[in-house]
Amino acid sequence: MADRFHEGLRSQVAFVTHTRDYRSAEVLPSLARHGFTTTERPHDRETERLLAQFDPDLVVLAIDPRHDDDIALVRQVARACKAQIIVVAPGPHPHGLALALEAGADVCVRDTDGGEMFNAQLGAILRRKTSPIEQEAEDDGPSTITVRDLVLDFDRCQAVRNGESIPLTPTEFKILAYLAKNAGKVVSPVEILRAVQDYTYSEREAQEIVKVYIRRIRRKVELDPAEPSYIVNVRGFGYMLERRSNRRDAVRASEAA
Template sequence: MDEPRAGGPGGARVLVVEDSTPIRVAIETAMVDAGHSVLARPDGARLEHDLREFRPDAVLLDVMLPGSDGFALLEIVRRRSDAGILMVTARDAVADRLHGLTEGADDYVSKPFEMAELVARVTAVLRRRGRVASTILVDDLVIDPEAASVRRGGTPISLTATEFRVLVFLAGRRGRVVTKTQILTAVWGYEHYDPNLVEVNISTLRRKLEAHGPRLLHTERGLGYRLDSADTAGGEPG
């Protein structure tokens, strides 16, 4: 079996079946960045083997695939696994969505989509199935992605929707450095956005977090940013 790409500790196992190489690679990267271990395939030829050996917690199925289409693969997953299933496709007709959902899919995402939305939908499916923790803890910082709430030392912290998405992305890679490009791609969906978007949101996010305790959001000069315990700071103070 091809080796899956590993994510962070506590992440889920995600199987991606998508025939478009650019889309498959983008999904794989986004899921790994979110802390999950990922096995990506261009078709369903090895699906039963992967279900048995990789034992995914969630399966992303493209509908338009060479060989067996996503609906046929959906039936196999439902027979062989209790994984959450998300259908990913350019076919957004109501009949297609209803077909996927009535046959056992947990969610249905139409192309084009923002990668941050896809990651959020996968996370929601995993939580409903009890495959990931409902909250993320970093010292005294408590992040609840499902409730879209943040508390530090028991005090609620008010964040904008964008600041919250940035924080959840960083929390999913706790202890690891993430670049501006990774944050742009995950939160805004495109690599060519102005990097100042990241700097502005990091600055305001850091200020709000530090109003209630020591620094958790660290800058690694020339590399990016890292969310980690206050006593592990190794980057510059800016």
């Protein structure tokens, strides 16, 4: 299965653009090893046009998320294409990583993590992009999970509420799916990121990053994101996908992230 998996990746395209100097020797060889054809260039006014031209499967942005213009670039790329976005940022700056995720990044890697971590995060992304044949071969759970009027279809990687599809990014879907598989159970931010990214963040980093993702998912799933009834925060412990329409008094009293 591993050979078929990598065979299927050889036609994929990665678009790498940067607003700052970065260690390309830790990024470009890793993309090549994973079967990507890569286009790499500095960010300029042509970036959006080239994204449309190449229609990449993956975009890597080497930026500094502490700068407003760089955050705007993440937002621009997220609007311009459907590719997954990896941000390579100077670190450690948890707030900057959170801003990049809020703008539309799927994964953030710090320069200080080194090439091994970039390679591991890239591998984690690709392992979750299984083909339909591989999905049929897997038998580790139901193909759908229903929580109240929210349905998660794992074959299509799609969330539906009241018959209407919810436009989730791949990482948002993975987080919601993990919560659905553990519906009624509180899971910590560290557990959530370990499950969807194969990497263990510090507790502080995980809290900042998951808070951003939960905010984005609530905007799409909740009828009133300010008063969430699906994804609830249990202060000091983590998040839970509530199975019941009427939340417990303890959960009702907890604050939204």
